[in-house]
Amino acid sequence: MEESDRAMLTRVADYQWGAGAGTALFGDGDPEVTHTSSGRPRQVIGEDGRLVTYATDGRFTLGLDGGKRLHEGLSDGRYRVVVGDESEPFVREGRNAFAKFVSDADPAVRPGDEVVLTHERGEVLAVGRAELSGEGMLDFEAGVAVFVRDGAEAE
Structure with missing residues (x-):
């Protein structure tokens, strides 16, 4: 994942789920990011499967593997x-x-x-x-x- 993608996706995750969510989702490994034809990130795929999809409304939809990462990374029970x-x-x-x-x-x-x-x-x-x-x-x-x-x- 390019650093510019990582920084932007981390900011969106922190906005949507609170501080630390971006690190929980994208901090480990090097997830693959697919882009739309216009260059906007679309899917973020980790080692075990889909982490998130970046929807057209500017928010993420969680994949099961993304949910597992959030659960492990946000120990305070958020969302x-x-x-x-x-x-x-x-x-x-x-x-x-x-x-x-x-x-x-x-x-x-x-x-x-x-x-x-x-x-x-x-x-x-x-x-x-x-x-x-x-x-x-x-x-x-x-x-x-x-x-x-x-x-x-x-x-």
Whole structure:
């Protein structure tokens, strides 16, 4: 990855998920960056798979490997939604996470934010887009909390 790409992508990640997110996502190794025909970064691919896609709205969508890096790099629980045993197999399959099964969520999460879904044990289950605020996920008993984009296979 070119230094100019790394600096720009790190700034966007730090803006979207807070200080340290860019380092967590792009600090290790040398991820491959694909570009659009106009030269804008599009996909960032790490050693194990897609980290992020740089969307046309100027924000990232998380890949599963990017979610794992964020989970490891941001130990304070930012942009994390926690579910229990009841919904684990469904979330792993890529099905949406419902508010009824959310046991904890970062209160800073807003609808539309990219989040990492983890199990109560701490392992990453999936990544996706929040449909409710962090507080709303805990308050509501019905409805989709997170639109799951990519689920992790059981280990």
